[in-house]
Amino acid sequence: DIQMTQSPSSLSASVGDRVTITCQASQDISNYLNWYQQKPGKAPKLLIYDASNLETGVPSRFSGSGSGTDFTFTISSLQPEDIATYYCQQYDNLPPTFGQGTKLEIK
């Protein structure tokens, strides 16, 4: 299985801050990388697909970049409603695998 390593595991930031999460794959996955947001007690929600494409209806403050093994997820200006855990997920090979998650909190 392809291992996905996210960092940091948790992050505390202030409203308005720029927030960056990284995700590293154990092998080249091209751009087959998605990002999900999971708010407490809720199901995950797709935010970014194929590394850099914003899902319809998702605010433009969210963005993604990268290819190969190294990927970045950015919130340009953190809002209170962004409090959640964020997961990267690869689908270059079966089984699709997720990073361990990054829990984002407001400082």
Place this chain on the structure above:
Amino acid sequence: EVQLVQSGAEVKKPGESLRISCKGSGYSFTSYWISWVRQMPGKGLEWMGRIDPSDSYTNYSPSFQGHVTISADKSISTAYLQWSSLKASDTAMYYCARSPPPYSSSWGLFDPWGQGTLVTVSS
């Protein structure tokens, strides 16, 4: 609106059997695959397997092969996840999620997700 609605929370004893469901609406149920994802308490997301509702062909993660069974009834747009003998370690939230078929370049894109079914196994 595309929607996946899952069955309600379950409390079971070790050794009991269980089947939970995921009903799709707002789209052609046989045009997309359904995956099941486990989230153990306080932990991350694990892909368990998927099914093609058009012919019930399945793929399983090696970690879950033989421990669960995924099935579907296309006549009622519903997919299922089933255990024959539950263990305490099966306690988790289980999500279903829709994805494009394997021949699609976006086969691993999970959207939307069901609301989740909490399964608690305790004696």
